[in-house]
Amino acid sequence: ATFAQEDCERGEENAKGECSFVNDETNNSPHRDFSSDADFQLQKEDAGPSHSVWTAENHAVDSLRKKWDRYFGLINQALVTYIPCGVSPSDAATCFADVIDADLKPYQNSVGITAEMMRRALPRGILYQVRGHRLYRQMDCLFPARCAGVEHFLLGLVSDLPEMELVVNVRDNPQVSAHEAAPFPVFSFSKNADYQDILYPAWTFWTGGPAIVSYPRGLGRWDLMRERIDAAAEKVPWEEKLPIGFFRGSRTSAERDPLVLLSRTRPDLLDVKYTKNQAWRSLKDSLGEEPAAEVSLENHCQYKYLFNFRGVAASFRLKHLFLCESVVFNVDSDWIEFFYPGLKPWVHYIPVRTDLSDVEELLEFAKDNDALARQIASRGKEFIFRHLRMEHVEAYWRKLLQEYGTLQRFPIEKRDSLLEIRA
Ligand SMILES: O=c1ccn([C@@H]2O[C@H](COP(=O)(O)OP(=O)(O)O[C@H]3O[C@H](CO)[C@@H](O)[C@H](O)[C@H]3O)[C@@H](O)[C@H]2O)c(=O)[nH]1
Numbered sequence: 001a002t003f004a005q006e007d008c009e010r011g012e013e014n015a016k017g018e019c020s021f022v023n024d025e026t027n028n029s030p031h032r033d034f035s036s037d038a039d040f041q042l043q044k045e046d047a048g049p050s051h052s053v054w055t056a057e058n059h060a061v062d063s064l065r066k067k068w069d070r071y072f073g074l075i076n077q078a079l080v081t082y083i084p085c086g087v088s089p090s091d092a093a094t095c096f097a098d099v100i101d102a103d104l105k106p107y108q109n110s111v112g113i114t115a116e117m118m119r120r121a122l123p124r125g126i127l128y129q130v131r132g133h134r135l136y137r138q139m140d141c142l143f144p145a146r147c148a149g150v151e152h153f154l155l156g157l158v159s160d161l162p163e164m165e166l167v168v169n170v171r172d173n174p175q176v177s178a179h180e181a182a183p184f185p186v187f188s189f190s191k192n193a194d195y196q197d198i199l200y201p202a203w204t205f206w207t208g209g210p211a212i213v214s215y216p217r218g219l220g221r222w223d224l225m226r227e228r229i230d231a232a233a234e235k236v237p238w239e240e241k242l243p244i245g246f247f248r249g250s251r252t253s254a255e256r257d258p259l260v261l262l263s264r265t266r267p268d269l270l271d272v273k274y275t276k277n278q279a280w281r282s283l284k285d286s287l288g289e290e291p292a293a294e295v296s297l298e299n300h301c302q303y304k305y306l307f308n309f310r311g312v313a314a315s316f317r318l319k320h321l322f323l324c325e326s327v328v329f330n331v332d333s334d335w336i337e338f339f340y341p342g343l344k345p346w347v348h349y350i351p352v353r354t355d356l357s358d359v360e361e362l363l364e365f366a367k368d369n370d371a372l373a374r375q376i377a378s379r380g381k382e383f384i385f386r387h388l389r390m391e392h393v394e395a396y397w398r399k400l401l402q403e404y405g406t407l408q409r410f411p412i413e414k415r416d417s418l419l420e421i422r423a
Contacts, residue, residue: 064368071365075372078346085342086387095342095387100400103198104407106183112409113185118165120184124176125169128154129418130161130405136418145218146170149203153397155423160398162405163412170203172312185404190313192334199338200400201393204316210277214296219316223390225297229323230385232298238374241326245270245363246303248295250277251285252311255331258356259307260287269363272307300324304373305366307352310335322348322384327366327377331356338396339388348380 085095107113126147129136135158141147150168167186169175174188174195189202209219247259251274263272273292280291297317300306301324308318310333321328328349345351350366352359366373
């Protein structure tokens, strides 16, 4: 059993239904103090039992310890403050419920969501209506596959939903500025601190994600992708993973450039290349080189260190990368999807500065501390595998819409221009 399983199982006895290992003084889990454990412990023993005999090896071990002390501290700190979530299977949305509360907060008052707010939301997305436990939508959808990915989840829920109207933005960019003093409710898959949209699980959990050679009909079916990547991960044990940083993707954000450039001078450290997307026009869009062939997410599992970057908004790749049980190097960004707040730096992934100034050092740290890196990889996979199953996505939608529905304070009336959506 991995760390999260063991500790959460112990935590099930906790009355609050949370894992309590963090404050359990008797817990002697090897994960609690990395600086005296894992690789370092091995190296210390190798160096001899006593520091009173000063040898070159002692010196090497001491300087190695000093060199990485800061990161050992960050890992310890992260683990001590981490409270695992979602222990009870009956509350599938537990891990991400805070996100729903925060997103609906602007409307949780005596005013609630008014018809006027809906009027302002309307041009920002696709109008859906739930009436008499049936689902209706405006005629046109800008991206039909994305709407289909949203409708899959809405249709699964509609028999349990109260009457409501919702505006679902199926573009990448969020729509409601954080500075908007009179907000209006628009559902978007991703946002950052500049926006106050209501997050919903992206269409790509079912269908409508970007199409690449490996997924010609578009990235989707998270339930099947989980199994496929998990099976691919099983075929490449940790020891056989190539110890270099890997990334394939298009130039949707220039924040990716420094890593592509570094990879050209340090191929021993990184294999990072731009691919082509529909927007590719010239070599400029792949930083002066021919675009690289795409690599399926399953084949990412061959590499030990996998990079995630924001794109236009959050990138769909993040959840997939964890499944390889490689270490995710997540480049800092405040662009999130609904499940990101459950993922913690140093617990589930290694955080990298946005300007990538620490990336070489972090890769070196991971190589020097292979057992620690492996534990981060295991905890990342464990989190996504246990807490981001399709049933959690469905549960999130359910909780979100049931709470949203109670906030609408106007009669939901038939609109002539809507068509009924059926399974
Ligand atoms: O060789 C490759 C190249 C891409 N991908 C996947 O294809 C998707 C798209 O990748 P990329 O072209 O790098 O685009 P992203 O920047 O990750 O995503 C863009 O596309 C998403 C959906 O349209 C938007 O939500 C993002 O904000 C936008 O930046 C990702 O899931 C990748 O993992 C691969 O698996 N292998």
